[in-house]
Amino acid sequence: MSATRYNAPLLEGSLRFLADLDPEQREAVTHGEGPLLVVAGAGSGKTRVLTYRMAWLLATGRAQPHNLLAVTFTNKAAGEMAERVERLLGGPLARGFVGTFHRFALQLLRKYPEKVGLPPRFAIADEEEQRRLLEAVLKELGASPTQLSPRQARQAISRIKNGSAAASDPLLAAVFEGYQAKLREAQAVDFDDMLTLAVKLLSENPELRLAIRQRFTYLLVDEFQDTNPVQMELLWQLGGPSPNLTAVGDEDQSIYRFRGAELSHILRFEHTYPGARVLTLGNNYRSTKPILAAAAAVIAHNQLRRPKKLSARGGEGEPVRLFAAMDEAEEAAWVVQDLRRERAAGRSVAVLFRVNAASRAFEGELVRWGVPYRVVGALRFWDRAEVRDALAYLRLFTNPDDALAFRRVVNVPARGLGAATLDRLEQAAREWGCSLPEAARRLPASLTPRGREALRQFWGLFTELEALAAGDLGVFVLTLLERSGLADQYRGGDEEDRARLANLDQLVSAASEASGRGLSLPGFLDEVALASEADSAETGEAVLLSTLHAAKGLEFDVVYLVGLEEGLLPLTRGEELELADEEEERRLLYVGMTRAKKKLVLTYARMRRLFGESRASRPSRFLAELPREVVRDAAAQLGRDNFRAFAPSPKPAPAPSGGENGGFRPGLRVEHPTFGRGVVLQVQASGAQTRVVVFFDRAGRKTLLPQLAKLKVLEAASERP
């Protein structure tokens, strides 16, 4: 089938959509060729700009659908974006790609596995499998858990793979190597491998790279502030030095540093892509003035950002509300009473918290009052043990050499194939130089007669399933659940067992539904592996309970941001916080605050039970950053908690802009003899010395003494509050 063409009448008709945009948005949407960064503050319509830009590119004939490659952060965002573009155009986005970096990478790898040395049906190792492999590697290397825990190793390896760290430690290097070997042996890749291998694929195959560049002539990236170095490299492979790249992002909403995201990608965009255009969307259409003023005041304390102004187009509205609870129970009770009133008034409501564990108190309270709610970020459906067992069977069916899947389910339900049998199989696999499942198929002589028989039965199931492979996936999965005994495990049990059965039912429905969309079994498994929690965060009638992370991109009439306490937001593990970490915590708060359209409530508890035991807690340091005039009860509440005294003494306070600090103020473009050009982030007056924090295009962030550093002022920055 040929690509959809948008003919002239439709074209003219569709350009009318430009009238929906404000001048800033229109400027971004109608940008021609070359790299473009759209700095889009919270609620400034960035998704609108991205979708309208895609529509504009199509409607003006610059691109055909298959020329568009749009990358979003979640699958859900991708779905919404595609839908909105299609609605604007009244036509399908056939063969255009709209999805996550990972999905794009996986698609490439599925198409050309042999070019990067992968077996055609490689598996995707989930977190638990990663941990298992790492435990084994660490054990083999004789590393004590105090040296390097599997968890630390996983984090470190992930950072190395996504390019935000190097393997400098010898032990870590050895673990890395052992881990990769085991992954390959199991014919699996982990999440980070998808990206690194996609980069490898493109960088080592010039003809393929060229073909892809010729096909995808327009690149669009959402949430650009959360890209990590490998993703940047992938973009580079896809677009080269002067791509038609539209990057949309906001450094104030970067909340994935822990996952390797680097703020410098957005802050240094013009340097990475010389000649790039940078546009700013400065109108916030989401929140009322008090909400936005409060959020802006908080985020202004960050140094690693472009100073900018976001003006509220919304009305005055009610002040931000602050509530101090005795403990987490009172916090939940108060919030639920308040949100019941809001719901009665027909407003959408969310409760946001820093850590998943905080949702429990609210769930209890909501159940008590019969308020419908949805939890995002709790144990994901796809992560439930019974679902994973079933998926492992499916994986093994898809790839008979998937050792990780085999290991998971040979003995589920128990069929007498325990540790001893697995040891023998492993031994045999080593001797024969084949995969573990392959050894199990060859039934080595070392097996006991019972083990042999059990394995025969086990494989018999797969033979039986062959006959159904071509049919409906739902039927296939249902048969699998019955014949394997997975379902029987939970029959006639307690409430928990019934819940498990219900989950398995849901899996059957999901498979059936995927089948209806034309997905094959491998396609279904890939989709499941890439599914994220945020994907399921529908904003319906129910109250949404969500982590701050998972709430990014959503909006609600009323937002309750709870647990604003030292140690919880900012989250610390005992030790003090580095500046970069504190700033990320502040951004998290900012993201949460800017989800609110009409009403924002911030709460904290003086006593919180975390971990079984009760601990006295202090209000978050960020509360001291709220401008009192927009916060109701602030003086009373904070005064009662002697809050100012609690607030840790801040770093040298940001100097008032335009002050007497040698003529430097945030936002100024400057030049340095060694570091080159940059922008002033902050001016610190401490004693007689003035220090200037500058973010250099090439050299990154530096703190300088301008008296010594020969900093030259280039120009006044465009935005000035």
Next chain:
DNA sequence: CTGCTTCACCTTTTT
């Protein structure tokens, strides 16, 4: 080999 009990560790945040 299984299923039970006990014990340690844990907690960010997620594609």
Next chain:
DNA sequence: GGTGAAGCAG
């Protein structure tokens, strides 16, 4: 308070 590994009896 929850999970998962380890240890032990049948």
